[in-house]
Amino acid sequence: MRTALVLLLLLALAAVPGSLVPQAGRQPTEAAAFRVRHAWLSPILDKLGFFDVFSSPWFAAVYLLLFISLGGCIVPRCVQYARAMRTRAPLVPRNLSRLPHHESWHSAAGPEEGMSAAASVLRRRHFRVSFEPGTNGPIAAEKGYLREAGNLVFHAALFGLLVALAVGSLFSTTGQKLVLEGDGFTNTVTQYDDFNPGTLASGDDLEPFGFRLLGFSATYQRSGPQRGTANSYVARLRFTKGTDAPARNVRVEVNHPLNVGGTKVFLLGHGYAPVVTVRDGKGKVAWSGPVPFLPQDSNLRSVGVIKAPDAVDAQGKPDQLGFSGLFLPTVRLTRKGWLSSFPAPDKPTMVLTAYHGDLGLGSGVPQNVYQLDSKNMTQFKDSDGSPFARALRPGDRMKLPGGAGSLSFDGIKQWASFQIAYNPSNSTALGSALAMGLGLMASLFVRRRRVWLRAVPMPGGGSRIEAAGLDRTGSERMAEELATIAAELRDKIPTTELNAKDSTFRKPHQEQW
Structure with a gap:
């Protein structure tokens, strides 16, 4: 068990890099950006398998060792538990008065009758009773086996959970x-x-x-x-x-x-897709349709790009157009720039800047559809030489400088990600x-306890019944349970006059017969 706990701790520690370093299989974009930001560290992390932690050999080794350790812990304990369930309850101690919880009283019934009644009471209370019917032999009873069963169920279920996680990963x-x-x-x-x-x-x-x-x-x-x-x-x-x-x-x-x-x-989420129409220098439609913009904050301030690879200039020469900017559902202009003050489209506005040149779509290098590669493009300029940018409301149209084309903001659609x-x-x-x-509840709240009863024949007739209990968890509730058993047994068999006069039950070594 100690080995299993150490391996479980190691497994938790091994999973930490998977939370700190973007995983290439599930977060390819974030992993690529991490490699760019930490160019000197990335080769080391690659060799250690930190970009794919949960498929790395060292993580699989810890996982496999935990399986073996749990199996080696569970199987012997199950065998031991099965043997314990088949064995008789432990023998009755010689001196019951030395146990922490004990009682004794006189009964008018004989030892055989008293022990038979005691066995019936204990079985009704779901104790496992060791008693030979028809004899006046002592009774050994035990209860609380569900505690160990709960412990075994917990560990077996943990093993099953690890198997389920492995199957899910595969x-x-x-x-x-x-x-x-x-x-x-x-x-x-x-x-x-x-x-x-x-x-x-x-x-x-x-x-x-x-x-x-x-x-x-x-x-x-x-x-x-x-x-x-x-x-x-x-x-x-x-x-x-x-x-x-x-x-x-x-x-x-x-x-x-x-x-x-x-x-x-x-x-998973949602956002807005402005519907736009891009016309080139010849006035022909180079691109038309909704363009998803990606939210950046809780008020859905979104960024996006529009690409028109089929555009030509006024002379008919290929001159691709690209636009990048913001979509603001409820626009608010502050000193910090364009912001959105509410996520619903109360005052929708699109703020764009425009480029022309080569979008790089024919280079053979995959591109992110939500990013504009402006390396081989030129940003349009206003008449004063400042970067060309416009804010558009639905229905507005933006004309590009030099008759290079235009973009119209036709409406808004929404998108959902699944x-x-x-x-x-x-x-x-x-x-x-x-x-x-x-299993954990059973192992925490079920108490393992034992009860012993002995009937000693008295010279003048009747018997003296001794009862004792032992709680292996050290709970003080054993005294209350033993008193309840004794009270129920006294109701079933008659007591002597001595017990009627003395209603307090003292420890056997304090009683005077």
Whole structure:
């Protein structure tokens, strides 16, 4: 057990780098940025496996050793527990009066009758009784075996939880998708913005379903100290499972995912997508549609870029256009710059600056769709030589200098981001966690205790009954329980006149017969 506890501590310490260093498998963008910021440290962390901690050999080694240690702890204790359950209760001590809790009294019944009644009382109270019927032999009884059983259940459930986590790491799949209002999603690998399969999982066996985002609605607190806090996020979907099933409308809310055959669709976040139309120098539409902007704060101040790779200049020569800037749902201009004072689109404004040149889309190097590579581009200038920038409201149009084209702000759509996750071990992990809780409660609150009774025949008839108890946890409740057993037994068998006169039960070595 000591080894298992040390390994469990090592496993917790081994997981710390996974929280401090971005994991390449689940946070590729953050991991790439970390490598750029810490160029000298990144090669060392790479060799140590810190960018993929939970798949590293050293983490797997600690995990495997913890499995072996727990198994080596649980199996022998289960065998020992099974043997203890088959053995008889411990023998009756020679001198019961020396035990911490004991009582004695005279009974008019004989020893055999008294012991039979005592065995019946103890069995009714769920004690495991060792007594030969038809004899006046002493009784040994024991109770509280659930304490050790709870301890074993806790450790076995911990073992099951570790197995569930391992299975989940190997066979689970997780992906994210940003969906615009009116657009859809089909559960195939190519549809994901980011897809992270487990070590032994693939994208070939994904649950067949799809959905279309019919609309998204959000309500916010309008006043008080919680102004701007979201009251509700609701995504309305048109959902279809398989190819032949009829479509149906469903709602997905925060903490209320859509469950499709074990695959869950969680609502992660939302934002705005300004609808724009970009015209080039010839007046032709170079790009048109909604563009997702990514929120930067709780008031949904969002950043985004617009790219028009098919634009040409007034002479018909290729001259790609790019725009970057902010979208502000409720605009507020301060000394610090453009801000949003509320997340709802009360005063929507888009602030953009424009570039022309080469977007770099044909270089063969993958680009982030939410970033503008302006390395080979030139920013437009105003007549006074300052950078060209404009603030647009819905319906406004921005003309580029030199007749290079224009951009019109046509309206606003919303988008919602979803996480689609499948983990085959969720039910096992939940069952193991519940079993751990029940086992821990049993091991903490169930008391292991023993009770012994002996009937000694008296010369003038009747018997003297001695009872003693021992609580292995040291609880003082044993005295109360022993008194209750004695009182119930005195009600079942008659007592002598001596007991009627003396209602206080003293320790046997203090009584005078």
